[in-house]
Amino acid sequence: MQTKDVNYITNRSALNKLALAMLEHYRYWLWEKNLVKTLPSIRQMQMRCRNFDEALQRIACSQGLLLK
Structure with missing residues (x-):
């Protein structure tokens, strides 16, 4: 990813961190519920x-909106 727009870089970095945090939360949720x-x-x-x-379901579960 090459760009010179500082706002784009900042926003993209924040979105990437948010997505990784959601995946991290979901995988620990799966483990706590003994689903894996x-x-x-x-x-x-x-x-x-x-x-x-599946991505939409993982987002919903990570936010507590959907119980598997």
Whole structure:
């Protein structure tokens, strides 16, 4: 990512951190609810979110809006 716009860089960085925090929260939620035996890696969680419906479900669960 190459740009000279400071606002774009700042906003993009904030959105990336938010997305990673949501994935982190969701994977620990899965582990606490015993829905997975081992804690999945962030990379595994990112790969699962390539499907739009699954990504939307993970966002909702990470925010406490949807219970699995």
